Amino acid sequence: MNDHAMAVIGVLNASDRASAGIYSDENGPAIEQYLREVLTSPWRAILRVVPDGIESVRDGLIDLADRENCGLIFTTGGTGPAPRDLTPEATMAACSKLLPGFGELMRAVSLKQVATAILSRQTAGIRGRTLIVNLPGRPASIRVCLDAIFPAIPYCLDLIGQPGMATDPVRCKAFRPKT
Amino acid sequence: MNDHAMAVIGVLNASDRASAGIYSDENGPAIEQYLREVLTSPWRAILRVVPDGIESVRDGLIDLADRENCGLIFTTGGTGPAPRDLTPEATMAACSKLLPGFGELMRAVSLKQVATAILSRQTAGIRGRTLIVNLPGRPASIRVCLDAIFPAIPYCLDLIGQPGMATDPVRCKAFRPKT
Amino acid sequence: MNDHAMAVIGVLNASDRASAGIYSDENGPAIEQYLREVLTSPWRAILRVVPDGIESVRDGLIDLADRENCGLIFTTGGTGPAPRDLTPEATMAACSKLLPGFGELMRAVSLKQVATAILSRQTAGIRGRTLIVNLPGRPASIRVCLDAIFPAIPYCLDLIGQPGMATDPVRCKAFRPKT
Numbered sequence: 001m002n003d004h005a006m007a008v009i010g011v012l013n014a015s016d017r018a019s020a021g022i023y024s025d026e027n028g029p030a031i032e033q034y035l036r037e038v039l040t041s042p043w044r045a046i047l048r049v050v051p052d053g054i055e056s057v058r059d060g061l062i063d064l065a066d067r068e069n070c071g072l073i074f075t076t077g078g079t080g081p082a083p084r085d086l087t088p089e090a091t092m093a094a095c096s097k098l099l100p101g102f103g104e105l106m107r108a109v110s111l112k113q114v115a116t117a118i119l120s121r122q123t124a125g126i127r128g129r130t131l132i133v134n135l136p137g138r139p140a141s142i143r144v145c146l147d148a149i150f151p152a153i154p155y156c157l158d159l160i161g162q163p164g165m166a167t168d169p170v171r172c173k174a175f176r177p178k179t
Numbered sequence: 180m181n182d183h184a185m186a187v188i189g190v191l192n193a194s195d196r197a198s199a200g201i202y203s204d205e206n207g208p209a210i211e212q213y214l215r216e217v218l219t220s221p222w223r224a225i226l227r228v229v230p231d232g233i234e235s236v237r238d239g240l241i242d243l244a245d246r247e248n249c250g251l252i253f254t255t256g257g258t259g260p261a262p263r264d265l266t267p268e269a270t271m272a273a274c275s276k277l278l279p280g281f282g283e284l285m286r287a288v289s290l291k292q293v294a295t296a297i298l299s300r301q302t303a304g305i306r307g308r309t310l311i312v313n314l315p316g317r318p319a320s321i322r323v324c325l326d327a328i329f330p331a332i333p334y335c336l337d338l339i340g341q342p343g344m345a346t347d348p349v350r351c352k353a354f355r356p357k358t
Numbered sequence: 359m360n361d362h363a364m365a366v367i368g369v370l371n372a373s374d375r376a377s378a379g380i381y382s383d384e385n386g387p388a389i390e391q392y393l394r395e396v397l398t399s400p401w402r403a404i405l406r407v408v409p410d411g412i413e414s415v416r417d418g419l420i421d422l423a424d425r426e427n428c429g430l431i432f433t434t435g436g437t438g439p440a441p442r443d444l445t446p447e448a449t450m451a452a453c454s455k456l457l458p459g460f461g462e463l464m465r466a467v468s469l470k471q472v473a474t475a476i477l478s479r480q481t482a483g484i485r486g487r488t489l490i491v492n493l494p495g496r497p498a499s500i501r502v503c504l505d506a507i508f509p510a511i512p513y514c515l516d517l518i519g520q521p522g523m524a525t526d527p528v529r530c531k532a533f534r535p536k537t
Contacts, residue, residue: 259517
């Protein structure tokens, strides 16, 4: 595979406290660790931490998509009902189309673990040739959500013109319809 | 608990016929009865009936949230596909953020009872420090929906700055994540 | 039943390639065949093929609803994440209210078959007295979705002022609540 087949994956942690250095970013590394377990094609991750807020998260997404050429971006944090939780609004502001099935499925699987899963406002969308997916703000919940949605991600990336991504079939049964 | 811990809960019935006195409001009292069974911390309810319509329901919600200081408002009625069913649009107009997980779960549990549950357009959202949730327009369906969503409500109210709400653990397993 | 009870059902295939004659419309006839199996009250279908795109699909929907007086319109195609997939946006542009329960249920049933079902952005909505529902772009998936949602359609049409539609109870258990 040549350099163009290298997937560039952005991980954006929206957190006032992590961005102020009050505590360290544990969610970004948790997502990166997941990618390490699941992906078998070449990739590299760009981790960022920004304060909560529509502008800060939206601008972080736009920078990762348009300047860093990420084909896939995961956000973590900022999807609840609290006043500073504005990651879904920022995602909608950065995307031209939304994929409501991601949020529905992540809430459905999280709901099997905890009744407050319905408070999560996670969504996903497309900005140009970039898929953006909101993940929860705790490592354990991140893993539950990624297990549910990752099988659909490689085909989604194919459809928006990104290089083919391969997954370990034991860890993630990525599905591509035969055409 | 002091007076400030008293939860003020608004119940807004959107119904042309009930507001015209053609028949009496049965849905508001059904919701109040449910609260009586489930809540063990102090609360009082404010019941209102308004005609269907975006403006009438939106203004009713704003009055209950901003002037009456309700931390939680339930609507009933006006969530179907008929021309006068405009409660979700009114809710979106009154809220700064939406919580799609409430509507998804209420439709999912209602669908186990009746195929037409997918016609309900129920949603939920936050206005300032007030959680607004659309319930269906029939007492039996109201109860099914409240049983499904109530376990997530006390923690949601915590997150938006409302006083702690306690529930009878036999009737409602309210969940609060350990922090 | 008199002529006014005849249901007029629009079927709009959004497809650049089918509209350019590169291949023939298989999805429209598949939907028509399904209606033949399920409906026992009088109906006729109007099949159209348009290129993908917000304007082309929106204008096709408006023509079928407002000029051809369709009470029910199914779209097929254009609901994925690819750049030319814009049928949901076109549907939202043509509708005054949305029915998110249709998309949620179609994704949930499709997800039992294929992990990439979450990539479908299918929705449904009301334009005036017309119900518009987005179906997938493959005959097998169309059937799975129609089996899931059709039981709710006759009652929805009642609520928006369309003539009563009857279904074969063996093929489709249409539900109407007793009033």
